[in-house]
Amino acid sequence: MELLHFYNRNLFLLVFDCSEYRRRHMALYGSHDIFRADNQQGSAIRRQSAREAVQDAMLWLKDGNSVAIFDGTNITREQRRELSDYCLNDMGFRILFIECVCEDQELLERNIIEILHYSADYKNMSEEEAVDDLRKKLEHYMRQYEPIDAGLETISFVRVENMGETVTAHKVAGQKESGILGYLSGMRCLPQTLYFTRHGESEYNVLGRIGGDAALSPRGQLYARALADHFNSLPAREPYTVWTSELRRTKQTAADIRAPKRAVRALNELDAGICEGLTYEEMQERFPQEFAWRDQDKLHYRYPWGESYIDIMTRLRPVLSALEDEHNVIVVGHQAVLRCMLGYFLDAKLDELPYMNVPLHTIVKLTSYGYKYKVEMTKLPVECVDTHRKQPKNCSINRTSADALTTVPSHYDTLPSNLWQNSAEAQL
Template sequence: MALLSAQPHSDWYTYFWLIYCKIYSAIIWLVGNHCRGADKSRVVITAGVGSQSPSGLHRVRTRRRKPQQQHRVRHIVVALARRPSLRRIVMAPGASTAHAMMEDKEKALHGALASVSLRTRRISQFAPLLIVLVGLPARGKSQLAHRLSRHLNWNGESTKVFDCSEYRRRRMALYGSHDIFRADNAQGSAIRRQSASEAVQDAVLWLKDGNSVAIFDGTNITREQRRELNDYCLGEMGFRILFIECVCEDQELLERNIIEILHYSADYKAMSEEEAVDDLRKKLEHYMRQYEPIDANLENISFARVENMGETVTAHKVAGQKESGILGYLSGMRGMPQTLYFTRHGESEYNVLGRIGGDAQLSPRGQQYAHALAEHINAVANHEPMTVWTSELRRTKQTAAEIRAPKRAVRALNELDAGICEGLTYEEMQERFPQEFAWRDQDKLRYRYPWGESYIDIMTRLRPVLTALEDEHNVVVVGHQAVLRCMLGYFLDAKLDELPYMTVPLHTIVKLTSYGYKYKIEMIKLPIDCVDTHRKQPKNCSISRTTADALVTVPSHYDTLPSNLWQNSAEAQL
């Protein structure tokens, strides 16, 4: 019974299998006829190749290159390549030559695509970037190069400027005159070409060593120079490249740039003022005769044009994350002279007790400093308008309270957050968290307090503040020790590992004055006594060190607030 009941199912299975076989046979027959019909034309074409004239062969090839037929044949070849079993069935005799030609064309096409893909992968978003400056002298190229380098280094892109003029000076014991810049001076041209080549080679070595960005500070005024640089960088080295052309039509800005060159350039130190002015004027004339501005219609390069030190910025074929960030920085840059004032808050009660962080109020001596600071800044503000930036903490606001100028509380200026160690003395930190205390001494820049911050975190939140401050003039920043260390380190282009140990004493005004791309620093100590909060790095940073070794560099402080803290040292002794 089981066998009888299973028989109908077997018959249905056999029936469907026969239908499937007939349909499959019909499909194979149709495909075979279709391909044999196409192969007949192939036989005619290939059979006559040997007897046709060259012109006839050209006509045959021309007919085969019609778009529809080429697409059809390519489709068949690709389909056959995917189904080897069908290729053996449908390939007609005599069609092997045409098929081989199509395969060669397909291989060439795939090879070209592969090379393009390889080129795209090689010059990727993560490839090093070479920035090449273009423009006449006194157009702000060096200032732009060093300011951009400082900005990129602060944002984690290891950057270095390679100044072509410095390489030229190495090859010349003493600068003679403007004649070296004449186009018809063969010896001078050779020196300048060799200097530029050495600068570029050092920039390439810098990038090969794993650094992110190199800036080539030179004139690069001819299209031939830029073409060679572009081909070498993209074709041979596989680096990204961005040209930045500096143009200056603002006469006031141009005159200031010329004055800075005359005052600070090493070429004119041995010349009188009249000789330097005449030499620089003739040097500019030589360059202007040779200058070929970047033209997007004649040069296939990626470039940005900066007019009047950031007043107008235009870009052409600029792509990439680094390049986009650079364009954003250039668009906000200004070339105006600056005077900036930095000061810590007056001495606070926590400073007296040796405690870190917190939101303490000023001590009596800190209040005295607030009065003295206001007198000093108000005297300057009588001649020029001033602006005051403070943190959101009480001690900075109290310090700036009497300054007659607009004030702005900026959260990014708040002191480093010590997390679980807020309000502790160094002695208490060593007692409660000796391992954390040792780790901080080992790498103060990158150490982050539990539930708190590190110096790197401060640098990150200060980025927009520093970018805004670069375009300001006569600003007084009343801040905190760690924050001001980072800010001063930025403008003075200090090494990152030096930031946590920079000396920023209490009751001292730090004045920065710009000249070119550098800043001159002046320390103005006001005569108000205060404690010293600076702690040097101890020599023994081991986790197993003794308490005495851990606290050897801790500055002295009071255990309690003394009642006569408002008095000066002489009165306290009496």
């Protein structure tokens, strides 16, 4: 099972993959024979696996969750009828079938390659054996496959042809199903590369202050040049575009990258309200109760007259939707915003987002494979402060200042004149 947080659609999903359940009943995948229609033992294992996956999906929904995805083939009308009757009539949950049809040979070949690389079934096979096995498995499916027919089946469905080239819908109703239809209509299945980096070290980072619209520190300016050198020297196979926030530290960081630039308001850093420009020490001194409440639930905590992480997710929805259709985009952003963006693409758990470590002077490269992303992190050789703060163990409103400030990163009290030098020469 894999948890996917589609917070850009307000749909919280859990995927129940029938193949994973099938693997629990088999010590090792043998061959395509398990998918033959006349293989009684294989058919029994696959039916049992499907039942277990559906039952777990129903338990997930009965616990009050929004959407469950049963990832199985359901290639015959009888299978779809039984599944529909069980979910709708017996359990009381609406069901929407998604039929994926692909007749584009180039897309099919690319999909076969991805399956070979990432499917657990083929990790112990040679490439030649795996290709042969997978093609025969697909032949077994095609012999049994009965296309969804609105004239013969009373079910709700969406048909996606050639990975989104054409999308049709039948009996789609309600906000959730409409949201799923919208997601499928905008789905991009082509290989994708995205780059994320925080702005260079700012003067506020040096002083341990949050928010604001500070300029880059001298070391932040060095990072901006190093960042430009990095991207300007890469082979220009496809043009880059650069997205920044409206704040000057991101614009200064991206200034020398030779690519079109776009300032996006939704990429602005989390608004700290009455705490804008304060250090953590000052927050503890002036607003100790607020500081404790934030540590207790950083995800939902909203600064007075400011924002929460949930608010950031809400305003990022159109940005994330747009990024799903882009390639070679460099996002120069801020710590809280990039935590939410990276969490979205990497399917991080929501309660992990506020504590993800997104260090300064580091490029995060995401490369898609299938519907997942590979992460590569490149730290450029420019010194900077560490702004990552772990959650303290004591989050009580009655805690001492020492307990509250235990995990606060080190910072300077004033801007030193030797920031051009190596950090070993500049004392904190």
